[in-house]
Amino acid sequence: MNPSPAIEVRDLSKRFGDVEAVRGVSFTVQEGEIFGFLGPNGAGKTTTIKMLCTLLAPTSGVLRLAGFDVTKSPDDVRRAIGVIFQDPSLDDRLTAEENLLLHAVVYGVPRAERRARLDEALAFVDLADRKKDLVRTFSGGMKRRLEIARGLVHRPRVLFLDEPTTGLDPQTRKATWEVLRGLRDRNGMTLFLTTHYMDEAEHCDRIAVIDHGRIVAEDSPEALKRAVGKDVVFVRTNEPAALCDVLAERYGLTPDRTEEGLCFRVEDGEAFVVRLVSEARVAVTGIAVRRPTLDDVFLALTGRQIRNGNGDAGRDRMRAMARRR
Numbered sequence: 001m002n003p004s005p006a007i008e009v010r011d012l013s014k015r016f017g018d019v020e021a022v023r024g025v026s027f028t029v030q031e032g033e034i035f036g037f038l039g040p041n042g043a044g045k046t047t048t049i050k051m052l053c054t055l056l057a058p059t060s061g062v063l064r065l066a067g068f069d070v071t072k073s074p075d076d077v078r079r080a081i082g083v084i085f086q087d088p089s090l091d092d093r094l095t096a097e098e099n100l101l102l103h104a105v106v107y108g109v110p111r112a113e114r115r116a117r118l119d120e121a122l123a124f125v126d127l128a129d130r131k132k133d134l135v136r137t138f139s140g141g142m143k144r145r146l147e148i149a150r151g152l153v154h155r156p157r158v159l160f161l162d163e164p165t166t167g168l169d170p171q172t173r174k175a176t177w178e179v180l181r182g183l184r185d186r187n188g189m190t191l192f193l194t195t196h197y198m199d200e201a202e203h204c205d206r207i208a209v210i211d212h213g214r215i216v217a218e219d220s221p222e223a224l225k226r227a228v229g230k231d232v233v234f235v236r237t238n239e240p241a242a243l244c245d246v247l248a249e250r251y252g253l254t255p256d257r258t259e260e261g262l263c264f265r266v267e268d269g270e271a272f273v274v275r276l277v278s279e280a281r282v283a284v285t286g287i288a289v290r291r292p293t294l295d296d297v298f299l300a301l302t303g304r305q306i307r308n309g310n311g312d313a314g315r316d317r318m319r320a321m322a323r324r325r
């Protein structure tokens, strides 16, 4: 039994001159959790991760990783963590096996164990049969899997992943997630990751949202969505001005005009639209109701869409949903 949490952060702050990048952040990640760290650009995610990984000294606060104090025992912390950053750092003039071997040597994996560790890590990401191939012959997805394998060679207890699936096609993203879930389910590894894909954030056991250097929410995806509460309703009509008046006067709602029609949020959207259609003397040509998504949670908490690209993806999903309905 190891009673210490995988990550413990208390009142963590980081200042760069006048910029307060991280302002009194606290959270705990338990062993074996997949923890998502989300926030808009410039929110303080990278700064926090760098402090957790011993790459940046905190201005103040307490940071414990696998039971070790990050500032007092950085070497123990480095041995306990694996880090997979966004920028590819494989040497593509070497083979898959050579890349991993280099890492094993740097991390002091005993010589007698190296071969077995390499084979285990490569098998885990399904690259065992490519171990003798040069990395430059690998696809983007294979390189990403190899980076994950490399992060596993020294058997870290906590793996940090900065946007592990950015730039990968949907199929490869799915395969990468299967590998990540396998690490948690089979090895009990703790994963701490950032992502800009809200559908992927759904895979996390818990999520912390950081904005302007502060944690603004921390809970499971389900609980966060419940907290946003209201359903999102889209109503199409050929008389939008008249319907706007009805919604405002009768129900106290201020709808937004969107490409999908008038949009507003209400509790129990389905019951509401039944009432609306029977009560409003305005012809309604289409209706869509959807439960809050993590995109809505993010928007409600930070006032921003997580990233423009993702906002478009969210809108596309909504359009598809509206079309289906």
Ligand SMILES: Nc1ncnc2c1ncn2[C@@H]1O[C@H](COP(=O)(O)OP(=O)(O)OP(=O)(O)O)[C@@H](O)[C@H]1O
Pocket (backbone or CB within 6 Å): 016, 019, 020, 021, 039, 040, 041, 042, 043, 044, 045, 046, 047, 048
């Ligand atoms: N070395 C530095 N010197 C000065 N300011 C910095 C430095 N590093 C980060 N900052 C500032 O700290 C704030 C937080 O930056 P950080 O990189 O942690 O955000 P982020 O949430 O990771 O953003 P992104 O999603 O864009 O990567 C920003 O205002 C950034 O400009």
